[in-house]
Amino acid sequence: MSNSEIYHNPEARAWKYTYDTDIRLAQAFHRRLPGYQESPLVPLPELAEQLGIRAVFVKDESSRLGLPAFKILGASWGTFRAVAEQTILPLDSSLEELASAAHRVNTVLFAATEGNHGRAVARMGKILDVPVHIFMSRFASRETCQKIESEGAHVTVTVVAGTYDDAVTKAYDESRRVPNGLLIQDNAFEGYERVPAWIVEGYSTLLVEVEQQLQHQGLEASTIVTPIGVGSLGHAVVAHCKSGGKHINVLTVEPENAACLHHNLKAHKWFTIETSATIMNGLNCGTVSPISWPVFVKGVDASITISEVECHNAIQYLNAHGVNSGPCGAASLAAVRKGATIDPKATGLAEDAVVVLLSTEGARNYPIPRSCADLIKRRP
Ligand SMILES: Cc1ncc(COP(=O)(O)O)c(C=O)c1O
Incomplete structure (x- = not known):
């Protein structure tokens, strides 16, 4: 060596x-x-x-x-900051205040994942009781998809035909199509830097x-x-x-x-x-x-x-x-x-x-x- x-x-x-x-x-x-x-x-x-x-x-x-x-440490704070910004809430708000503000504006969470990050975002969706859409690459195992889905009925998992990067692009595009969609992604890319910094x-x-x-x-x-x-x-x-x-x-x-x-x-x-x-x-x-x-x-x-x-x-x-x-x-x-x-x-x-x-x-x-x-x- x-x-x-x-x-x-x-x-x-x-x-x-x-x-x-x-x-x-x-x-x-x-x-x-x-x-x-x-x-x-x-x-x-x-x-x-x-x-x-x-x-x-x-x-x-x-x-x-x-x-x-x-991963939940980053996904939870990233989600909190993103929803707080969307609903103009102070950063010492309680989870209850956050959840009711998210409901008021119909927040929907999106993420792409190899597994752990997506499950963490799905868990935050459960805590806030809002819908979550998770995108995974074609390499995703059935077991990993099931673990994410096990977070509850509010979660939809979609496996895309391509790679992890393709899954990120899909999650980003979908999050922009839905009013008050929020992409909670742990990697930055051009034009998307604030949530990863919070994570x-x-x-x-x-x-x-x-x-x-x-x-x-x-x-x-x-x-x-x-x-x-x-x-x-x-x-x-x-x-x-x-x-x-x-x-x-x-x-x-x-x-x-x-x-x-x-x-x-x-x-x-x-x-x-x-x-x-x-x-x-x-x-x-x-x-x-x-x-x-x-x-x-x-x-x-x-x-x-x-x-x-x-x-x-x-x-x-x-x-x-x-x-x-x-x-x-x-x-x-x-x-x-x-x-x-x-x-x-x-x-x-x-x-x-x-x-x-x-x-x-x-x-x-x-x-x-x-x-x-x-x-x-x-x-x-
Ligand atoms: C279990 C585990 N360890 C380490 C990492 C690496 O973290 P990062 O992608 O922030 O470098 C990940 C990322 O998904 C992970 O799931």
Whole structure:
């Protein structure tokens, strides 16, 4: 393995991010949602010892507001802000006030998704009791469609003939055809930037929780590892890590088959890549959200890609250590394991490191990667 497998930007350490809005509003809103609780921060002392670092923790997002992924944090705040703007409500309004304002103007929510985001928007539709239209690519599994539909009779799921990008275009077009249709999308595109920016703000709650959970143990994170799809979560991670006087290292991770940020960073240029199938469905994105790209260029310390097998092995490890983690979530562990063998310094794994792995989703079914399946078959 050569160092070229890691992108490293030593200048990112000192870079400063300044929030242009008050993210405490998002935290206060999340606390008003039914069933809000901090997600667990689980220590992995054995892994810290193996890596030769001070501590490793996993932020376990397998049960966030009753859903098996972190996405509801962004989708809920994005929906709240969009409906509040549409109905001219103040940002400290209650959910009841929001729901009755949405009814008054017949709000309809739209989104395109690979799965978790769409289910989160569908859940917000249920909370507000408004219709939701979700669009998915032709790669969508029946199981994923059913999970979104399980949010209730107010949800319609449509599978389009094309890719995820085609599903986004369809969702956008449909949202504009309906009076008071609102597209709640987590990736920005030309002319559509405000809702994705609110979704990024919504994810900050997860990072503030991490900070407070570590503070209770007298610790501070030195490295946070985040999976990247379109990059909205990663954007929130960089913002947190490089603001308020903090200089926390950010290590991003993507599947080898869909490493849009990694390739963009290496080329120092924003462009779309071709992706192919991966068990890390939520990370299968070919274009970094354009509002997040400038933040990544300045603020990502290191970026790494992982194989399907490395991801599968990381899932097995986490599950064996009591952490309920699916493919996108376990990618963070696979990244530090790989980083430790290639270049521990560049990946933020110094001896005194306190590393936080964001495990963004709980366990789910996925096809066992081929080389692992072959090994299992060959066993006597
Ligand atoms: C479980 C999971 N983890 C991580 C991500 C990546 O988040 P983002 O697309 O904001 O980069 C996604 C995106 O859908 C996801 O579903």
